Structure formats: C-alpha cells, structure tokens
Amino acid sequence: MVFTTQELINGALGGALIGIAALILMGGIGRIAGITGITVAAFREKGDRAWRIAFVAGLLASPWLASAMGFEFPTPQIDSSPLLTAIAGVLVGFGAAYGGGCTSGHGICGLSRFSARSTVAVATFMTTAIVTVYLARHVFGA
Amino acid sequence: MTIIIGLIGGLVFGLGLVISGMIDPNRVQGFLDLTGEWNPTLATVMGGGVIVTTIGYKLLFKRSMPLFAPKFYVPTKTDMDSKLILGSAIFGIGWGLGGLCPGPALTVLTQAGSNAIIFVIAMIAAMLAAAAINNKGA
Numbered sequence: 001m002v003f004t005t006q007e008l009i010n011g012a013l014g015g016a017l018i019g020i021a022a023l024i025l026m027g028g029i030g031r032i033a034g035i036t037g038i039t040v041a042a043f044r045e046k047g048d049r050a051w052r053i054a055f056v057a058g059l060l061a062s063p064w065l066a067s068a069m070g071f072e073f074p075t076p077q078i079d080s081s082p083l084l085t086a087i088a089g090v091l092v093g094f095g096a097a098y099g100g101g102c103t104s105g106h107g108i109c110g111l112s113r114f115s116a117r118s119t120v121a122v123a124t125f126m127t128t129a130i131v132t133v134y135l136a137r138h139v140f141g142a
Numbered sequence: 143m144t145i146i147i148g149l150i151g152g153l154v155f156g157l158g159l160v161i162s163g164m165i166d167p168n169r170v171q172g173f174l175d176l177t178g179e180w181n182p183t184l185a186t187v188m189g190g191g192v193i194v195t196t197i198g199y200k201l202l203f204k205r206s207m208p209l210f211a212p213k214f215y216v217p218t219k220t221d222m223d224s225k226l227i228l229g230s231a232i233f234g235i236g237w238g239l240g241g242l243c244p245g246p247a248l249t250v251l252t253q254a255g256s257n258a259i260i261f262v263i264a265m266i267a268a269m270l271a272a273a274a275i276n277n278k279g280a
Binding site for chain 1: 158
C-alpha cells in the first residue's frame with residue numbers, strides 16, 4: 001500500500017465538503033446533488049435549467065477557487081490513450097444516465113437517504129469497477 | 143436565487159473533489175485495485191460525504207420545504223429494474239477503465255489536457271443518448 005495519512009485526511013475533508021454541497025442543494029432548492037442527473041437535465045430540461053447550468057459552471061471553476069484559496073494540487077494526469085479515454089467516457093456517461101445515477105447521486109445522496117435502489121447501484125458499479133481494474137492491471141497488464 | 147444556490151453548490155462540490163484528490167484517476171483506480179498497491183482514500187471521501195449528508199438530510203427533512211423551492215424533489219422510485227443494474231454495471235466498467243466518474247471529469251475539464259476534453263464530450267454525448275432511450279420508455 002502506498003498512501004499517506006494526509007491523503008486520507010484530505011479525503012475525509014473533501015468528502016465532507018461534497019456532503020455540504022449536497023446539503024446546500026437540498027436545503028436551498030430541494031434537489032439531489034447527482035452530477036449525472038443535473039448534467040442531463042441542464043441539456044434537456046426546457047424550463048428549470050438555469051440552476052443546473054450554474055452548478056456545472058461552479059464545478060468547472062472549482063479548481064481555480066481551490067488554487068485561489070491556497071490549496072496546492074498536482075495537475076491531474078489522464079494517462080490512457082485517447083481511444084481508451086473516449087471508450088471509458090462513453091461507458092461512464094451511458095451507464096450512469098441509463099442506471100439513474102453515478103457516484104454522487106446513487107453514492108453520496110442515495111446512500112444517505114438509505115435508498116435500496118442506490119445501495120444496489122453502488123454495489124453493482126463497485127463490483128464491475130473492481131473487476132475491470134483487476135483485468136486491466138493484472139490480467140491484460142494494460 | 144436558485145441560480146446562486148446552484149453555483150455555490152457546484153463550487154463547493156468541486157472544491158471537495160479537488161481537496162479529496164478524487165480528480166486524480168490514478169488515486170481512484172488505486173482504490174479499485176484491491177490486489178495491487180491499494181489506496182483507501184476513496185473510502186474516506188465516501189465516508190465523509192455520506193456521514194455529513196445523512197445527518198444533514200435528517201435535519202433538513204424535518205422542515206416542510208427548502209428555502210427557495212416549494213418542495214423537496216426526492217426520488218420516489220423503489221422498484222429494482224434491469225436498467226438500474228445494467229446501467230450501473232456499464233458505468234462501473236467505464237469508471238474502472240478511466241478512473242473518472244462524471245463529477246471529477248467535469249471538474250478536470252480545463253485542467254488535464256485533451257484527454258479530459260475527449261472524455262467529457264464522449265460522456266455527455268452518451269448521457270444524452272441514454273436519456274433519450276430512457277425517455278422513450280425502452
């Protein structure tokens with residue numbers, strides 16, 4: 001295992017912030033902080049889309065806010081080939097929208113509501129993700 | 143007001159993703175790689191997020207409505223259908239392959255070069271395709 005205590009602490013702090021964001025949306029406008037649902041509706045909804053576009057804009061701007069607050073983070077690296085990256089993007093987008101949610105909607109928000117559907121969703125995507133990484137790293141050695 | 147709440151929500155959510163390290167695909171895959179050099183960070187992120195949200199939701203739902211909307215829009219579906227399982231299974235495969243889920247992908251869109259842009263375009267196009275299929279009731 002290669003990790004530091006600081007990583008785990010930052011993980012919990014960052015996770016708590018994600019939780020606070022979920023509470024801001026629910027307490028403010030009664031909405032689930034599901035990135036997939038928000039993104040899809042930002043494109044498809046005719047009427048109530050402005051707050052969703054604002055939410056996505058906030059996500060896009062957040063790395064600059066983190067830097068402005070003095071939080072230093074390494075530039076994220078996406079090492080896969082462009083083709084593999086595109087395939088992963090298609091699978092992530094299609095699967096999350098078809099299954100009604102991703103790590104935020106089913107994961108954070110669904111589990112926090114004790115939703116049975118979300119619990120099944122999380123168990124399912126965790127399993128297929130773990131199997132995929134196992135096959136990619138240890139069987140095919142990609 | 144709903145726009146300001148949306149913007150603040152997105153900023154705080156993204157800040158959490160940046161600080162937690164979940165914008166780094168290698169850290170995410172490090173968690174999913176149980177037999178390799180396992181990195182447990184994702185568990186502390188989910189733990190922190192779920193604890194705060196569970197307690198907060200409990201308190202919020204004691205109120206009759208949110209501050210700036212007429213009601214809480216909480217999903218009411220309870221049945222397990224094949225879409226839930228199939229969609230989640232496909233999502234997990236993509237998440238394992240790329241180490242990115244939708245939130246971190248959008249957050250790193252401007253930060254991680256052309257691959258981030260490729261991922262997000264592919265992801266959003268596929269999301270809209272799935273939403274179109276769902277809407278037809280297929």
